[in-house]
Amino acid sequence: MLAIAFYILAAVTVVSGALVITARNPVHSVLFLILAFFSAAGLFVLMGAEFLAMLLVVVYVGAVAVLFLFVVMMLDVDFTKLRQGFANYLPIGMVVGILLLIELIMISSAVAQRGAAAGKSPQVYGAEMSNIEAIGRVLYTDYVYVFQAAGLVLLVAMIGAIVLTLQHRTYVKRQDIHTQVTRRRKDAVAIVKVKTGEGIKE
Amino acid sequence: MDLTSALHLALPELILAVSVLGILVYGALRGDKAAGSVAALCGAALIAAAFAAAFNGHGKVFNGSFIADGVANFAKTFIYIASALVVVLARGYFERQNNNRFEFPILVTLSAIGMSMMVSAGDLIALYIGLELNSLAAYVMAAFRRDDAKGSEAGLKYFVLGSLSSGLLLYGISLVYGFAGSMNFDAIAASAQANMQVGLIFGLVFVIAGLAFKVSAAPFHMWTPDVYEGAPTPVVALFAGAPKFAALVLLARVLNDAFAGLHDQWAQVLLAIATLSFLIGGLGGLMQKDFKRLLAYSSIANMGYAMLALAAGTDKGVMALLLFSVLYMVDTLGLFSAQIALSRKGIAVSKIDDLSGLSKVDMKLTIAITVLALSVLGMPPFSGFWGKFFVFGAALEAGYWGFAVAGLVASVIAAFYYLRIIKVMWFDGDKGELDKAPFEAKWIAYAAAAFAFPIAAFALSGLYPLAETAVKSFGLN
Numbered sequence: 098m099l100a101i102a103f104y105i106l107a108a109v110t111v112v113s114g115a116l117v118i119t120a121r122n123p124v125h126s127v128l129f130l131i132l133a134f135f136s137a138a139g140l141f142v143l144m145g146a147e148f149l150a151m152l153l154v155v156v157y158v159g160a161v162a163v164l165f166l167f168v169v170m171m172l173d174v175d176f177t178k179l180r181q182g183f184a185n186y187l188p189i190g191m192v193v194g195i196l197l198l199i200e201l202i203m204i205s206s207a208v209a210q211r212g213a214a215a216g217k218s219p220q221v222y223g224a225e226m227s228n229i230e231a232i233g234r235v236l237y238t239d240y241v242y243v244f245q246a247a248g249l250v251l252l253v254a255m256i257g258a259i260v261l262t263l264q265h266r267t268y269v270k271r272q273d274i275h276t277q278v279t280r281r282r283k284d285a286v287a288i289v290k291v292k293t294g295e296g297i298k299e
Numbered sequence: 300m301d302l303t304s305a306l307h308l309a310l311p312e313l314i315l316a317v318s319v320l321g322i323l324v325y326g327a328l329r330g331d332k333a334a335g336s337v338a339a340l341c342g343a344a345l346i347a348a349a350f351a352a353a354f355n356g357h358g359k360v361f362n363g364s365f366i367a368d369g370v371a372n373f374a375k376t377f378i379y380i381a382s383a384l385v386v387v388l389a390r391g392y393f394e395r396q397n398n399n400r401f402e403f404p405i406l407v408t409l410s411a412i413g414m415s416m417m418v419s420a421g422d423l424i425a426l427y428i429g430l431e432l433n434s435l436a437a438y439v440m441a442a443f444r445r446d447d448a449k450g451s452e453a454g455l456k457y458f459v460l461g462s463l464s465s466g467l468l469l470y471g472i473s474l475v476y477g478f479a480g481s482m483n484f485d486a487i488a489a490s491a492q493a494n495m496q497v498g499l500i501f502g503l504v505f506v507i508a509g510l511a512f513k514v515s516a517a518p519f520h521m522w523t524p525d526v527y528e529g530a531p532t533p534v535v536a537l538f539a540g541a542p543k544f545a546a547l548v549l550l551a552r553v554l555n556d557a558f559a560g561l562h563d564q565w566a567q568v569l570l571a572i573a574t575l576s577f578l579i580g581g582l583g584g585l586m587q588k589d590f591k592r593l594l595a596y597s598s599i600a601n602m603g604y605a606m607l608a609l610a611a612g613t614d615k616g617v618m619a620l621l622l623f624s625v626l627y628m629v630d631t632l633g634l635f636s637a638q639i640a641l642s643r644k645g646i647a648v649s650k651i652d653d654l655s656g657l658s659k660v661d662m663k664l665t666i667a668i669t670v671l672a673l674s675v676l677g678m679p680p681f682s683g684f685w686g687k688f689f690v691f692g693a694a695l696e697a698g699y700w701g702f703a704v705a706g707l708v709a710s711v712i713a714a715f716y717y718l719r720i721i722k723v724m725w726f727d728g729d730k731g732e733l734d735k736a737p738f739e740a741k742w743i744a745y746a747a748a749a750f751a752f753p754i755a756a757f758a759l760s761g762l763y764p765l766a767e768t769a770v771k772s773f774g775l776n
Contacts (some may be wrong), residue, residue, distance in 0.1 A: 240362070243361075243424045253410075258446075
């Protein structure tokens with residue numbers, strides 16, 4: 098049962114990954130990317146890493162992919178033009194891809210034989226604790242200092258984005274509903290006696 | 300250690316973090332009208348944090364990622380004071396420029412938190428987060444005049460090159476973590492002792508490169524002249540002093556705590572960086588026409604001396620680094636304040652030629668700039684001389700005769716361009732009346748000049764033992 102689920106999810110991931118780069122329509126590419134993320138999240142669930150799966154969906158699908166979709170739809174990017182050099186760059190791309198593949202195989206075989214990071218196996222929390230609980234405990238105890246500091250980094254990023262982009266244009270007329278509603282007749286209308294032939298002075 | 304004592308040791312950071320959040324809310328509610336009171340509040344928070352840091356205890360908390368030792372407290376005190384002065388300088392400067400936004404002092408305070416995380420970092424995560432907190436705020440500050448082409452260029456350049464250096468640093472950190480199996484400096488030291496691997500040295504070199512970018516030492520100095528020229532002057536006054544001091548202390552901590560056993564390897568790297576900095580800082584400055592660009596090259600050369608002090612790898616080297624950095628920070632703060640004080644018809648005096656005949660127009664500022672220039676140059680009896688004196692002392696003790704001589708030669712070359720400023724100010728024909736110098740910029744420049752000559756000689760008798768006791772508890776050994 099687990100094996101069948103794995104093969105289905107893995108196949109969907111690989112196929113949709115391939116479709117991301119081959120699809121003609123960029124919107125389709127982004128949608129395939131989202132599909133790839135979802136099936137990768139499914140793979141994480143199969144491994145028992147439900148927190149990572151959730152993170153993948155929330156961060157990548159929720160934020161990044163939607164952002165991509167916005168950029169693709171909002172900006173007038175000519176994708177056919179971008180695609181023109183495809184055949185020229187294919188050999189270099191293939192070389193890089195094959196190198197990456199070889200590295201991945203080497204790393205995974207090394208990890209399979211000797212385990213990760215300097216022979217130290219990861220610390221295992223008790224079976225009664227879920228992944229999320231374990232991560233939360235570490236995050237809010239051992240790493241509380243850097244966790245809070247990382248929050249400050251995000252705050253700086255937010256302030257920076259506002260400082261550098263928000264502009265108060267004084268010449269733009271905005272609707273002020275309060276003054277509009279509270280306007281009286283005497284504020285707006287003045288009755289002037291106009292002498293014949295002289296007109297109104299400003 | 301329990302949480303109470305941990306929070307107690309992190310009191311300076313806590314004061315800053317809590318007050319900056321409160322001030323931010325206040326500023327957001329009141330808008331730019333409150334820029335003045337936000338600046339005052341941020342300045343007060345920084346001064347309070349400086350006091351807290353000066354009287355802080357010693358200890359290692361938060362799982363070893365936060366170290367409060369003598370060196371950290373010493374560095375923090377001066378970093379906070381420098382940041383507070385920058386807040387004061389920037390307040391008047393941006394008001395005159397009609398760019399009066401309340402976010403600026405808040406960004407300075409946040410970057411001060413980043414700097415103090417850097418000087419207290421006890422593991423690689425705290426190192427990186429602190430550096431990023433400081434850099435991110437710095438990118439925004441560099442681009443604060445977003446309508447100005449040069450200002451935006453400075454911000455963008457700094458951001459792109461800074462991201463590159465962050466990438467290098469992270470690559471180094473991941474290598475170190477991979478080979479040592481821990482982020483903690485002590486654990487890395489133990490692992491390096493037990494099993495020396497090439498990967499560790501590779502990682503270390505990348506970490507050094509990332510930090511050398513932050514202090515603008517030679518092969519990683521590309522951003523310095525452009526950012527100095529384009530960014531608002533108070534921002535440059537900050538960049539030139541405090542973050543470099545923080546990054547140097549951080550580098551000292553990484554090298555002496557985590558990689559003490561690899562001294563032979565990293566000393567070579569630092570000596571190469573120092574020599575290149577001497578060369579580029581000395582020769583590059585000769586052709587400059589812009590005052591701030593000139594100071595950028597001068598700071599590249601001066602970082603060479605700091606690297607030389609670090610390369611010694613002794614307590615004396617760290618002590619020389621502390622004294623040199625503090626004295627240099629005062630000098631640059633003074634020079635940039637003087638530059639802020641000078642303007643003609645509302646346009647800042649930025650070219651060296653525009654300083655021509657300054658002595659006939661504003662005698663007091665001319666004397667201040669002269670004293671500060673001579674001090675940065677390292678002329679005795681000014682304070683800059685003492686900084687270099689300690690650096691050379693440490694270098695000679697470690698047996699780096701050749702490099703000390705190279706440093707001296709660089710000083711002599713650099714003397715040419717400082718003397719050119721002095722000659723232009725005193726002996727050339729004047730270019731007309733200046734605007735009335737703003738009060739705060741003028742007085743910070745005077746005070747820095749007064750510190751550089753008569754006061755430093757007395758202040759050193761207090762600073763020296765302070766630095767000595769600070770270094771004794773370095774890394775809590």
